[in-house]
Amino acid sequence: MQNSKYCEKKIHIALFGNPIEHSLSPLIHKNFSKEIKINYNYNSFLCTKSNFFVIVKNFFQNGGFGCNITVPFKKKSFQISNKNTKYVKISNSVNVLKKSSNNNIIGYNTDGIGLIYDLNRLKYITENSFILILGSGGAVYSIVYHLLKKKCCIFILNRTISKSCILVNKFKKFGKIFVFDKNLYTKKFDIIINATSCGLYNFSPKFPKNLIFPNTKCYDISYSKNKKLTPFLSTCRDLGSRKYSDGLGMLVAQAAYSCYIWFNILPNIKKNINLLKSII
Ligand code: ATR
Numbered sequence: 021m022q023n024s025k026y027c028e029k030k031i032h033i034a035l036f037g038n039p040i041e042h043s044l045s046p047l048i049h050k051n052f053s054k055e056i057k058i059n060y061n062y063n064s065f066l067c068t069k070s071n072f073f074v075i076v077k078n079f080f081q082n083g084g085f086g087c088n089i090t091v092p093f094k095k096k097s098f099q100i101s102n103k104n105t106k107y108v109k110i111s112n113s114v115n116v117l118k119k120s121s122n123n124n125i126i127g128y129n130t131d132g133i134g135l136i137y138d139l140n141r142l143k144y145i146t147e148n149s150f151i152l153i154l155g156s157g158g159a160v161y162s163i164v165y166h167l168l169k170k171k172c173c174i175f176i177l178n179r180t181i182s183k184s185c186i187l188v189n190k191f192k193k194f195g196k197i198f199v200f201d202k203n204l205y206t207k208k209f210d211i212i213i214n215a216t217s218c219g220l221y222n223f224s225p226k227f228p229k230n231l232i233f234p235n236t237k238c239y240d241i242s243y244s245k246n247k248k249l250t251p252f253l254s255t256c257r258d259l260g261s262r263k264y265s266d267g268l269g270m271l272v273a274q275a276a277y278s279c280y281i282w283f284n285i286l287p288n289i290k291k292n293i294n295l296l297k298s299i300i
Pocket of ligand 1: 090156226
């Protein structure tokens with residue numbers, strides 16, 4: 021039976037990004053829609069830098085209820101929302117938009133809580149974990165605050181060092197965060213997280229090989245299908261890591277928290293991770 025609060029008309033939710041053909045989000049939301057008994061459709065829209073704002077604005081003007089934003093528009097979306105949560109104001113990065121009853125477009129970010137959910141599920145993270153993050157784009161802005169709140173110590177390694185400096189300067193008031201320098205870090209990393217977009221183009225970002233030990237937990241916020249390892253995880257395994265995971269769990273968790281923002285119902289995250297793993 022349909023949830024009575026939402027039974028009058030079809031609810032339109034969308035995903036905007038580039039690329040998006042690979043995205044599992046439509047499948048995840050199809051499963052959520054059945055589980056929470058709210059009949060919403062979830063369509064993907066491929067955008068370019070020049071048409072992104074127009075497409076998203078048209079979507080909301082034509083009755084759109086809410087949307088997810090993915091690579092590479094998370095930081096741009098900050099300019100679409102006219103109200104933002106505290107965390108979005110800190111990170112300037114948005115992955116969820118919702119139209120409110122008084123027609124405000126509200127910006128949220130569920131990537132950080134999605135990542136923490138999954139690192140906890142995998143038992144990878146503890147308070148004070150020593151973490152290396154690869155990348156300095158929108159995805160990293162989305163996650164570092166939550167890791168700092170967990171009292172983790174973070175080093176950032178990015179192809180363009182100036183971008184990691186800007187990121188570190190922005191977040192250093194929230195905890196221990198530094199630009200990676202191979203002469204400065206003091207002990208083995210507990211976790212190495214790949215948050216670059218390299219996986220989308222099927223290669224691993226470069227990083228010093230001697231950072232990987234058998235107990236280094238390697239986490240890729242992107243994911244791959246057909247039970248294959250992502251290029252980053254495959255590199256980590258070849259370098260000797262015995263504990264690694266892709267970001268499928270984070271993907272499902274951020275989607276579930278998005279669903280909670282739109283409908284005030286949280287789908288069962290563990291059940292949906294297992295369901296998705298059995299399908300793809
Ligand atoms: P996202 O929203 O996924 O973070 P983004 O903001 O475009 O997307 O950021 C992409 C990240 O992947 C950046 O850290 C980028 O490095 P630069 O800051 O040097 O551009 C990183 N990245 C993309 N292509 C890369 C490559 N070929 N090698 C290493 N890093 C790369």
